[in-house]
Amino acid sequence: MKTVGPDAETTEIAAATPNARRAVRADIQGLRALAVVAVILNHVIGWPAGGFAGVDVFFVISGFLITGLIVRDLDANGRVSLRRFYGKRLRRILPAAVTVLVATSVAAWFLFNRPRAVATLWDAVYSFFFVSNWHFAAEGTDYFHATDAVSPLQHFWSLSVEEQFYLVWPWLLVILLFVTAKLVRTRARRLLIVGAVVAVVIAVSFAFALWETAANPTVAYFSTFSRAWELGAGALLAVAAPLFAKLPIAVRFVLGWLGLAGVVWSFFVVSSETPFPGPWAALPVAATALVVVAGIGGPQRYLFPLHNPVSVFLGDISYSLYLWHFPILVFLLMLMPQQTQTVTLIILGLTLAVSMVSYFLVEQPIHRSPWLQRVGSQESDAEARRDARRDAWQSWRDRFSAQFILSSLGLVVIVVAVVVTAQVTVRGGPSAAGPGGGAPAAAPADGAAAAPVNPEDQLQADLAAAASATEWPGNLSPSLDDAISHTSDRNPAKKCFDIGSTPDFGSCTWGDGNAPNHLYLVGDSTALAYAPAFKALAESSGGQWKITTIGLYGCRFTDVLMQNDGAGVMDACPQRKDDIAREIAANAPQLVVVSNAFALGKSADGRALSTTDIVASTGAEVAQYGAAGRVVYLAPPPLGASLGQCYSPVSSPQSCNVGVDQAWQDFLAATTAAASATGDHVVSSLPFSCANGVCPAFAGTLPTKYDTVHMTPEYSAHIAPALRWEFAAQGLM
Template sequence: MSSPVPPARPVFRADVQGLRAVAVIAVILNHVIGWPAGGFAGVDVFFVISGFLITGLLLRDREEHGRISLRRFYAKRMRRILPAAVTVLIATSVAAYFLFNRPRAISTLWDAVSSLLFVSNWRFAAEGTDYFQATDAVSPLQHFWSLSVEEQFYLVWPWLMLLVLAVAARSVRASTNRVRIAVGTTLAVIVAASFVYALWETATSPAPAYFSTLSRVWELGVGALLAAAAPALARLPLPVRVLGGWIGLAGILSSFFVISADTPFPGPWAAFPVLATALVIAAGVGGRQRHLVPLVNPVSVFFGDLSYSLYLWHFPILVFLLVLMPQQTTTVTLLILGLTLAVSLVSYFLIEQPLHRSPWLAGAGGGTGEALAATEEGQDARDARRAAWQGWRERFGAQFILSSLGLVVIVVAVVVTAQVTLRGGPSAAAPGAPGSPGAPAAASPNDGSGAGDTAGQPAVNPEDELQAQLAEAAAATSWPGDLSPSLDDVIAAGSSTNPARACFDIGATPDFGSCTWGSGDAPNHLYLVGDSEALSYAPAFKALAEGSDGTWKVTTVGLYGCRFTDVLIQNEGAGVMDACQQRKQDVASHIVSDAPQLVVVSNAYALGKASDGRPITVGDIVASTTTETAKYGASGRLVYLAPPPLGASLGQCYSPATSPQNCNVGIDQAWQDFQSATAAAAAATGDHVVSSLPFSCANGVCPAFAGTLPTKYDSVHLTPAFAEHLAPSIRWELGALGLF
């Protein structure tokens, strides 16, 4: 048996602090400006560092004291992690209350609770959050997922180490080498198993895999493995260490540019920054890395010291400032970066560093105050604690005062900036707004619909009033106080109050009778079919049937997320792909059997991929739609009802503290391409097209409300109340075609 290795005292690792600086800068730049594309891999650098430092701390504790003190370990972790984290969680929750709409503020509060309990990664995974494809309001606390993963590792790994040590060593005099070999073997198994799991989960469930503890623990395990192998790594020759350090640094930097949102992550591509980080850390075990100037210079070390505060604050600041100033100009970007740095500095000197170095919890098992422990040997514990706190106040008193003054300056600057911004009205013309580049001309009421004789129509076009309401809303600079339902309510409710919701649910095809409105013996029958766009129009058609004096009945049926095309288009909704084909077949069979006087089809105007993964174009989707509708045997009696143009995400753009101009959008190019292609296809088959522009947008601008009604509850779906309000307009459009 080899002789025990003397316990290595912890030494300051300037290169590790430099790695932290590189990692946090990469993450912040990726989040704020989207460059470098793989900057999010900086989190993986943090994981390796954490695994290395925590395991090294535990091993040294065992080698110096003969055992691992979990009380001492968790006391240190609490002092290090909690003060700054809790401050950010409280500040973010308070800011969300004032700046977010109610549903988003409540969601942020629950995000804060899950972050405080270190389970936010599980919450985001359970909610289906896609880190790379955020289509709705992003949580200002989403970045806490990585902290949750680390803390879950800290919670489990020390206990597992105790078990391993109990098996490997019968007494405290057991060989240090034997202990490290046992720990290293255990880690090797964990790393291998977790990496294999990461490969599998990334391939099968990429969105949850990003947040998954099981698919990430191998990264912390690699760092822990380095700590277990430290005595061997310390014997590496200097040339090998120099070369390894530079290769590792080059690997980390290149990974930020090689990896992107389209790269399978974390399995296997997280291995690139993880192994590169491991090289740098391993190269520095045997001595200072003075040659790695990019990492060990004073500036990098300082930003490494500041990295935790920078990481915690940057994302809430980014999200909140983009609520107040949604047009991210260069000035706004610089403001985000500058405010992040300023707040992080104050947080570091006012909260993080002083409380990390305080005697708080020191009596629970040791900690930073070795002086406290020594003093307690010779005097009363209460006196020792009083002396420790007195020394702490003397050390950090001036720093606390200066940091507090800095905080006051920041608060005043933020309040003044917010007031100027909010009083200034819209920061820029809405995309596609009149006068902006590429703004479309105002649409005629039947633009693209092929309208015919309007004989028998009401004397006044109901769309004229709608256009006036939409134009007034598009020009508004403050939210009206009489919206009913409120924007908060429609965001929270979504489609749950839609009377046809069950007729579009995933699962078995619903009973068609329960999805039919109007008189059962009505001479005319209309079918409304399609995906969630058809569902959002359903209240309008229900109102048409019930107001037709017994002349029409309407059946509305489809499937949320299932476009009525011959080609199966991918959708990530649970159960959608399994139910889609059967639902379309059942609908086609009923239409053929009932031979209705009119069939209205409404699908999303969005690109996608076929079920086999191949991208499909606008032309492909439109052609596939006409192939599907040809199965109905209703040529000449088909109407393609366009969805509203893609709008801003209401959950993201609506804030009671900002202008409704933030929710104004133009008519997106994809909508225009789909509408043109659909009109051409319908003309070729003798069918019809109804544009949604007359009741969605005015003069090329699509607002979030019209009159006293919110128009949408997200970025594209009509609110049930507004859809019902559209019944006269849709009747006008169908009447203009001679179909209703």
Template structure:
């Protein structure tokens, strides 16, 4: 006789109906990872919490479908009724509340985009909308949609349009082919479902890994690229009988190995500068192991090893409210950032409000509707009324009210406190702040006036239009593609001009083209300007990971073509400009340092240095604040004053050193955007300065053209 410690664990009927404590604990881990990632930026791989949810969901939904099919009950309409009751009410409440709360906060263009985002989220197609827009989930420099996190709900519901039908078809075929008692029919159905789902899981994973190499942004939101994660949970459900037969001495190590794999997955997924689907194999496998080895092992039967971190009452309760927490956390973080600066008060207010609203939503909306008779069939209605619900929710509602009140108090306290002190002057011996002539002096006076403004002037264009507008004039934008367009289409000034300027670099260089076009056109036939700059292609030798991996794939050939065009044209001046935003070097798998940057730049300039008159490194606009984040109906000019990012200064110093080393010139852009103390306004005169954190507006490019020409002339670059 087998020892009792080797027998499969059994569960009571009550335990079979109750949620598994370890799975609720996994849900708590998942939602806390996501919240920490979005609120603190740490852990960097915290976004895998969504993938944990996908595996759990695949397991639970498949389990319920199999149980329903085993009893010979109608499947499809029953399933969709449950999904509607479980998902739609709370999701709709948060969408409506987010749109209402955002109205007095967001600028008109951002609010209009939010309404479209909310409509796509309500229809469960928001992942397709964000993929079509080229949204980069990991781009922290752009203000995200307050409902961007609904992409995961959309993926989930799209998958569940297919899974119930698959189980139902497998059940029909099993009954026909088995010609045997119900138990054999059920086994045949399970086998058929597994045979169908297994290849689908492999195909989905293979597609995600291969397609993700050229389109990581789009793949992140792809439905089919996520099927394998749901499928992993579903396969655990299909093999539940085998999992339940595991002896405790085997199940215990498997569970802890699974938890270790989840931790490893968080670390590995957070190491890269770009999303890579293969890294998700660890958290997905880990969660599948924890769920599978825990089948049949309940508090009464005894878990194989102490799982207190997952099964304690706090973890279980956080797992219970994890859906509401997930719904509320992101709009709170995004909208609160428009009202108060990030810091300890921000984090405390965000946590208190998301926890309070989630508790209230769970007890007042989510659970009552979930266990109501709404949309229920007569038979299930009688059974459902016998469901044992949790105890009184009055203490929870009181706690929710207190938490929301605390959050409101923290926001008021932060808004009433003094603004943080500004940093010291953003200048050094290697990067002195200088003003060269009357045009820059006049611009500097306008910068100081803007910094002192207490009210928004009548901007032209409006800040809202500037944020939503293009990075450059249409004809210049058309010249900023890969491969390099014909020279005749992207050259301005006299065709017979004896002097030539070529503009090289990424999208920041594109925004500088208009001033040099104006300089050439006003030069009396002495200069012509040609652009070979391209959106999404940083002009360094390294492979720089950016938000658009499709553009990045074309970048090496484009850079080689640019070098060839420079050698052919032999210009008098090559002006090189790239964004100084932190860039991930895919060749070394690390953030690019100033030394890396200078080495990568020199490797390219060495190829054409003998074919040009002079090389100029023109610094991009300083990385200050992101106007698309700070600007809104309640924002003041002071709220949108930025300070220069230290990484920008590091890269500028590296380029200046490189210029000195190779006999090139370095032109500092700070006097056109900021004062000597490194404070940068969001408008100058009546012109918005930037449309995001990186790119200046076309109107501001026109405004600073005299200052650019003056500095280049004073330096002897365009005599």
């Protein structure tokens, strides 16, 4: 899910002096309202598809306002007070942000499973230091975090980009203005030189955004370097403001409406499939620039969609709206996972209510407080300055005391409503006793021959009991928290599927090295998840089988290289497949088991691949092994619910139950047809993954998966007897 956010700057346009009269540009407030509404609707209901482009609107506004403040401060005072600048930024940004970070962290501790709660605490730390964009970029390119539940603080990435801009840009601008003041005498020429430098920064950053979007779109989306040109566009408008101040009102009228139409249009033209931020962010950036330019010469009262009391008010609270909407969305969908129209209205209503309370209780009062402001004349003695500061704080208390009381009452009402909602929707926590594991097989009568016991029967009984359970069992080992935390760390074959050079085949082989039969298990991370089962098969075979488990997570074993965002996966994939193909062809094993994800994807050149394409491409890759008739295609478990998201102290096992997805069924059918044509074999995963079409998160006392796709190592080893039964049924073992 893409998340975006508004800049945290005000829309003050008067001279940046301590006592300057402040005027607010209503059109910019309206733009901020439009952008934040688009962002919230995009996140809550998925419409408009390009609502996340609101971030670009905010970036342009932020660059324009910050640069304008610095230029005007220099013009008015002959110097720039960076102390006052950063003090104002801290009062404006930090209190509301810290409030959200603390509230979200506390709520996460009580509502999330333990690994997700801890991850949220770390997200809060990164967000507090305004480096969360790099943190989320790194997680987005980490294969083992690709299916993690979304963080309720992911939207802080855009604030991090802006704060990094605030940290660096004022210093660069002051240096530029100082140097140009020494070189040229007139203000116009100084601004011309500064504008030229800013234009170069914009061009370089935009070119970088184009390259990084094509090479690594996840990092490009979060990267400060690929977003700097958007902030720079706003800065250039501020530097060139004198040129636009004299535009005729008719021209400003056309530019304003054209820009507004462009901003709205961008929300519908852009989508998650659009290359972003390069080049498509240029559309909302350019459109926002037109609206900003149109208002430089005076108020745009004719632009009524932006210049009206409702839009201006929403613009005033847009920072709070943005900060609160995403945590509220994530937490409420955990409490009420079925997003009905009523739930959607609750999310939107609670977001508005909490944001208003936050604005009037925290954001506005602290922003207008004497905190971090110099009060009194610098020439006054210490006692006079203390008196002035005491008077300033008293005046502040007198101004906001009634507002504090009313806002606090509103907060109490909201807390009571949320607590009542939580009590109604919580469906039970962990129980001391789990569901039954199925009745044990009856002992044979004396002298009667024991019939072979199908181990799948017990698995089916365990899965059926789990699918009907309404409370989480308390005797799971490992616990679900532990399973989510460790993922594949405890998988004995993990190094055999790591990125890098091809591992030694001997170190990835289990069982008696002199065993007469040899089996290879190869594929992507689904094969890695099956590795503990095959290790158990080898070690329990009585010296009859040795089994080599090797592959590469994220690397589909197809002859067409498929796209994967995992760092280094696509670079290592071709060589790994070639090395494994040569090894298998040289050793001529009795069986080759291939297990790949049952999921659609794209080739390395961006071509969309159908189910038939991928299955055929898998067959072409396997043909290199020279093992026709001795190949087994082992299906992965059907796609499950995200365990990190569906499991929590306030959910029930029913939240994690899923059916067999259609894509899985299509892949199984296509794989079965292709295997029949070559005399190969297919083994379904349904006997040990689902019961009666329902796939639960645990079976008996074992968690089945640690995410949406991969089995836990413990459960994988547990299903080894069932796999042996399936192989024996087809005469393979």
